[in-house]
Amino acid sequence: MERVTGYIGRKAIDSITHLLDLCAFIYRIFAQIFGRPAAGRVLVGRIIVQQLYFTAVQALPILIPIALLVGSMVIIQFARLSGQYDFSRISVLLIVREIGPIITALLVILRSATAVTIEVSYMRVLHELDALEMAGVDPVRVVCVPRLVGITAAMVGLFVVFDLVSILGGYAIVWLATDIPMAGFLYQIAKAITPADIGTGLLKAVLFGIIITATCLYRGFEMKRQITEVPIATSRSSIECFLYCLVINVFISTVFYL
Amino acid sequence: MNAHLIELSDYSLPAVGSGSGIQGFDFALDPGDVCAIESRHPDDAHIFLRALAAMVRPLKGTYAFKGRRCDFHRYQELLACKQQIGYVARDTALISNLTVRQNLLLQRYYHENRLSIDLTDDELALCEAFGLCEKLDRRPSGLNAMETQAVIVIRELSKKPAVLLLGQPEDFIGHARFELITQIFNQLIAERLPIVFLSFDQRLVGRFANRNVTITDGALTTIAVKAAAGGE
Numbered sequence: 001m002e003r004v005t006g007y008i009g010r011k012a013i014d015s016i017t018h019l020l021d022l023c024a025f026i027y028r029i030f031a032q033i034f035g036r037p038a039a040g041r042v043l044v045g046r047i048i049v050q051q052l053y054f055t056a057v058q059a060l061p062i063l064i065p066i067a068l069l070v071g072s073m074v075i076i077q078f079a080r081l082s083g084q085y086d087f088s089r090i091s092v093l094l095i096v097r098e099i100g101p102i103i104t105a106l107l108v109i110l111r112s113a114t115a116v117t118i119e120v121s122y123m124r125v126l127h128e129l130d131a132l133e134m135a136g137v138d139p140v141r142v143v144c145v146p147r148l149v150g151i152t153a154a155m156v157g158l159f160v161v162f163d164l165v166s167i168l169g170g171y172a173i174v175w176l177a178t179d180i181p182m183a184g185f186l187y188q189i190a191k192a193i194t195p196a197d198i199g200t201g202l203l204k205a206v207l208f209g210i211i212i213t214a215t216c217l218y219r220g221f222e223m224k225r226q227i228t229e230v231p232i233a234t235s236r237s238s239i240e241c242f243l244y245c246l247v248i249n250v251f252i253s254t255v256f257y258l
Numbered sequence: 259m260n261a262h263l264i265e266l267s268d269y270s271l272p273a274v275g276s277g278s279g280i281q282g283f284d285f286a287l288d289p290g291d292v293c294a295i296e297s298r299h300p301d302d303a304h305i306f307l308r309a310l311a312a313m314v315r316p317l318k319g320t321y322a323f324k325g326r327r328c329d330f331h332r333y334q335e336l337l338a339c340k341q342q343i344g345y346v347a348r349d350t351a352l353i354s355n356l357t358v359r360q361n362l363l364l365q366r367y368y369h370e371n372r373l374s375i376d377l378t379d380d381e382l383a384l385c386e387a388f389g390l391c392e393k394l395d396r397r398p399s400g401l402n403a404m405e406t407q408a409v410i411v412i413r414e415l416s417k418k419p420a421v422l423l424l425g426q427p428e429d430f431i432g433h434a435r436f437e438l439i440t441q442i443f444n445q446l447i448a449e450r451l452p453i454v455f456l457s458f459d460q461r462l463v464g465r466f467a468n469r470n471v472t473i474t475d476g477a478l479t480t481i482a483v484k485a486a487a488g489g490e
Contacts, residue, residue, distance in 0.1 A: 040368040127351040130313060135365040136341025138334070142368070
């Protein structure tokens with residue numbers, strides 16, 4: 001019994017330590033952002049643009065079909081289950097408040113967070129981070145800040161695109177492909193959606209972006225010198241990112257809607 | 259009293275790999291010093307080089323650069339020191355998602371805060387000497403091992419460092435290019451740039467070192483020797 005208690009206690013301490021380390025890491029990145037050092041601004045700006053391109057623009061061909069499929073699926077299901085008046089409201093509730101941020105986060109985790117963990121892990125294992133330091137370049141400034149800003153901005157953009165495509169595209173697909181009565185659907189959506197829904201969705205997207213980037217960067221930086229640890233770190237970071245996103249999602253939904 | 263360029267006082271370094279670490283030593287480096295490191299365990303010699311580059315946190319002791327004590331808890335101050343140290347060893351790397359040209363210019367991109375700069379004539383001359391001019395816009399994955407190491411040497415020399423730390427320079431520049439090494443060493447010595455190097459090539463040690471640093475069983479001793487005149 002003592003061994004079990006000890007095991008649980010050690011695991012709890014490890015988890016709390018890890019969370020505190022992660023918070024300290026996020027603080028350090030934000031200190032770099034708000035400290036606004038003059039050196040490297042142009043370089044950092046260019047890396048942010050590149051990161052935005054990789055995470056947002058290159059993800060659109062994947063995100064748009066997913067948004068269309070999810071949007072039409074949700075509209076069809078709720079049109080069958082609920083009355084004409086309710087289903088537009090339920091679609092908004094589900095897509096804007098819950099499904100939109102979570103699926104966007106999942107896509108960013110699968111595409112970008114894993115890539116960032118692998119990239120930073122390799123930089124660590126292959127001494128590229130040391131090379132940056134020897135050039136007097138702070139790795140937090142040129143590796144972490146652009147990725148945090150780029151991925152978070154991309155997350156917000158992708159969330160907006162996902163919501164628009166899934167509602168409007170889903171409406172178009174259902175209208176074209178089924179005989180479900182859609183009269184007044186867009187009008188009902190416009191009535192149902194509130195600024196709080198949009199604000200909450202955007203807040204979730206921003207927090208998801210921050211926690212996803214910080215987690216995958218942290219796992220990359222935490223890497224020791226062995227290349228065999230790269231897949232373990234990648235797997236851990238992606239699972240952790242998704243778990244944190246779910247926790248944040250529940251927390252925000254509880255605070256704003258209960 | 260003039261301050262030393264690098265001064266390690268009562269310094270202890272941890273054991274790494276097959277090495278036994280180095281305990282409680284003092285070491286000072288001044289302009290004009292050319293130190294050759296000798297150790298039975300290459301890992302001890304390597305960690306000493308890393309310690310001089312402020313890349314290893316000591317178990318105890320103080321690190322001073324140009325007379326100013328460096329606090330390992332003050333990361334930005336440490337970066338400012340590292341920026342002035344040329345470090346070429348087996349654990350030096352190029353940034354893999356940048357081209358050779360961008361790797362050579364990265365430090366200037368960052369500190370001069372602009373991207374519209376190109377290589378200087380000196381850097382281009384070194385690239386020419388190492389046969390890299392045609393490969394400046396390739397990424398490191400498009401270079402062979404010798405070319406990668408040559409780019410690292412050029413990058414570190416083009417930093418205009420205050421001190422140069424070299425781990426087995428003969429491997430980095432190539433045994434076949436021994437004359438090129440001697441030419442570079444001669445030039446650096448003429449500029450009174452302090453050099454610390456680890457080499458298994460006795461020709462290099464004999465011709466250039468004016469101090470021998472010996473690491474044995476965790477103890478570091480320094481002996482002044484007379485180098486062959488300018489390596490000529």
